[in-house]
Amino acid sequence: MRNTTSKGILERLQEGIVQGAEGYVFELERRGYIKAGPYVPEVVHREKLKDVGRENDLERMNRQAVQLANEVAREGDALVAGNICNTWAYDPNNAMETSRVVRAMYEEQLTWAVEEGIDFVISETNDYLGEAMIALEVIKQLGLPAMVTLASVQPHTTRDGYDYVEACQRLADAGADIVGLNCDRGPETMLPLIEKIRSTVSCYVAAQPVPFKTDALHLTFESLRTSDGQQAFPLALEPFLYNRFEMAEFARRARSIGVNYIGICCGGAPHYVRAMAEALGKTVPASKYSPAMELHPMLGAHVEDKDQRFIADWKSQ
Numbered sequence: 001m002r003n004t005t006s007k008g009i010l011e012r013l014q015e016g017i018v019q020g021a022e023g024y025v026f027e028l029e030r031r032g033y034i035k036a037g038p039y040v041p042e043v044v045h046r047e048k049l050k051d052v053g054r055e056n057d058l059e060r061m062n063r064q065a066v067q068l069a070n071e072v073a074r075e076g077d078a079l080v081a082g083n084i085c086n087t088w089a090y091d092p093n094n095a096m097e098t099s100r101v102v103r104a105m106y107e108e109q110l111t112w113a114v115e116e117g118i119d120f121v122i123s124e125t126n127d128y129l130g131e132a133m134i135a136l137e138v139i140k141q142l143g144l145p146a147m148v149t150l151a152s153v154q155p156h157t158t159r160d161g162y163d164y165v166e167a168c169q170r171l172a173d174a175g176a177d178i179v180g181l182n183c184d185r186g187p188e189t190m191l192p193l194i195e196k197i198r199s200t201v202s203c204y205v206a207a208q209p210v211p212f213k214t215d216a217l218h219l220t221f222e223s224l225r226t227s228d229g230q231q232a233f234p235l236a237l238e239p240f241l242y243n244r245f246e247m248a249e250f251a252r253r254a255r256s257i258g259v260n261y262i263g264i265c266c267g268g269a270p271h272y273v274r275a276m277a278e279a280l281g282k283t284v285p286a287s288k289y290s291p292a293m294e295l296h297p298m299l300g301a302h303v304e305d306k307d308q309r310f311i312a313d314w315k316s317q
């Protein structure tokens, strides 16, 4: 366990909203550190690491990821979650055999994470309730608080056919401390589902949408199309991005319907997380560099009258 004197996830949730910050894979790809396509394997899956010739680096990468996260978390009294996710190995039609494979992967990853020090575990982007249940069992065996969130690629059900709301209820009944949804949907199409989950389960609820403009015709960011009809996911999504004010508004809406853990998934970036935190009344280390537009030489309030004409011209261009 992490040697921390700060409060754990459950104590923090009891006191108020906890904020999550995910989506680092998109950010790493944008910065040129990882390859789009194989994606997540850079830190997680042995099988998929083979695709990029790094299967022998699995343990070292997992341990180092937790070490780095702990280093950063200490700067701002943040918690570190061990993370497990959909493995692509689970098959409900061959559940007995594939469950063993999935369980072994989760046990291996979380054993390393626990040894390096984590505060709780997030099992996320679960396509199958069956796979999420395996994750939950492994987390509970380790005696850690469990947050389990589902992907919501399909309109109403998980890939093994459970209504999202019912699936969350089953996870809660099985002992998950926090349930909800992450990834795939932007705030507009995630919040209606989250509202139903909130009114059904009595445990804590999490919402971690992607910061993209999904709508009634495009429930997920995978279904968004560019102006010439091409699939925008995952490399041409920029025209659909929310701005920081819109993500801040999402955070306020989530709070108003009773969401306890409010975060962001693929496409997330630090400026969103800061804007969301501040919308929730928090001051975070990054608030040091929050915008101060009144100091801007052209847009600010302290410009002399003679400059105003120039600014008016500039703005109207």
Ligand SMILES: [Zn+2]
Pocket (backbone or CB within 6 Å): 023, 182, 183, 184, 210, 265, 266
């Ligand atoms: Zn995501």
